[in-house]
Amino acid sequence: MRALELVGFDGPGSLRLGDRPEPAPGPRQVRVRLRASALNHLDVFVTRGLPKRPLPAILGADGAGVIDAVGVGVERRRVGDEVVIYPVVSCGACEWCTRREEVHCPTFGILGEHIDGTFQESLVVAERSAFTRPQRLSWPEVAALPLSFLTAWRLLFTRGRLERGDSLVIVGIGGGVALAALLLGKARGLRVFVTSRDPAKLERAKMLGADAAYPSNAFAKPVREATGGAGARAVVDTVGPATFEESFRALAREGELLTVGSTSGPKVELMLPRLFFRHLSLVTSTMGTSREFEAMLADVARFHIRPVVDETYPLAKGADAFARLEAGEQFGKIVLEPGSG
The missing domain is CATH 3.90.180.10 (Medium-chain alcohol dehydrogenases, catalytic domain)
Structure with a gap:
């Protein structure tokens, strides 16, 4: 599968389009075929080594798509479910996680900042991180929701x-x-x-x-x-x-x-x-809990909120998307479409 890889820490110029093996979901995990992934300023920071991740790395905290494979023990999700991804990474087992206060988990992280993220065609996440997408929004609009x-x-x-x-x-x-x-x-x-x-x-x-x-x-x-x-x-x-x-x-x-x-x-x-x-x-504050993610999605549905999308780019034009974000020209979210171009 294709992925936008970071191969150095010299800014967005260090991004390259590469190939990765298709990931397989493990126990209680699902694989999401990504339809849209949105940029955030934290992605720019990581391209400059804040933080320094092992290279090559895949950035991206925001993503939405369709589940196309499930691992052993998955109970709530099915192949074909359309989902938006909760971008916090946590252990899922500590006191904070069992109370759904994941932002305080000792292993707290963010997709793309601490582990490989959504700037690729498929991503494996924990079942608990896959939430039903708001149905009336386009894929780029759904991808604009998670982090911001x-x-x-x-x-x-x-x-x-x-x-x-x-x-x-x-x-x-x-x-x-x-x-x-x-x-x-x-x-x-x-x-x-x-x-x-x-x-x-x-x-x-x-x-x-x-x-x-x-x-x-x-x-x-x-x-x-x-x-x-x-x-x-x-x-x-x-x-x-x-x-x-x-x-x-x-x-x-x-x-x-x-x-x-x-x-x-x-x-x-x-x-x-x-x-x-x-x-x-x-x-x-930093990010939010899965309970707050659920409440935010409910507000988006209840109040008919439509996120603002500035521009969409194919994955191969990821460097151009980063250039627009760095220039501060955008009004709304800049979105990559991993399956196009």
Whole structure:
């Protein structure tokens, strides 16, 4: 079978199309013939050695497809089932896993980041990681769900505890987590403001339901004005040092800055007095549990949420897909179709 392999740590230029043996499912495993696989920024990080995996490696956390083989002991799944893959890798046996709190498993990992992932034609996963796909979505739309929507769902509703009527700022609209937060937030009745350096992205976000849209370098003042001087209940900031200062300024008293990424760099400087005098919180998260994955899929179905897909590429054009992601030109998820091209 074909696979997009990483053969070095010099960025996306180290990607090559290669051949791998067709994997066979082991006990309580299923093999998924992948119909679509989506890119994430973590894939770019791995191409630069963060983390350094044994090479050649196959990236990709997001994937959806059709089960075409099952191993011994599989009970819930059948050949022909159309599924979306839960991207967390865990032991499945520890106390955390039995409670479906997989993000705390001592062996926690993510497909593509720690083991071979979805940028190949077929992938073997544990039966417990294969969830029924939302039927009314296209394959690229289904593949856009796992990492971004799971991350956003946990951040907003488990870690952030946001409720109907709360105000939320999303910094840097256009990427997967940011757009997922917009769509999930509006579906749950939040008042959502978005920011971007790109006026076209701001306009597209308003078409998706954003209540207001502001430039990324100056959004605290208009957010405060729009909230009667109070500020926002929460800010989702996956950019990091380039926007953290403005994000904190946009918060109301007892507000929360919610972060799951730092695309502008890993280090920030914080004015601690501003945090404790205004009772602000910095809330972090990584991925989500299988229970939250289930709840996210239920929200997608119940609220008729349709993920935004930017572009699709055949597997052989994977380097082009990575180039678009690195350039920051995308609005929505960039998706590979392993069975085409």
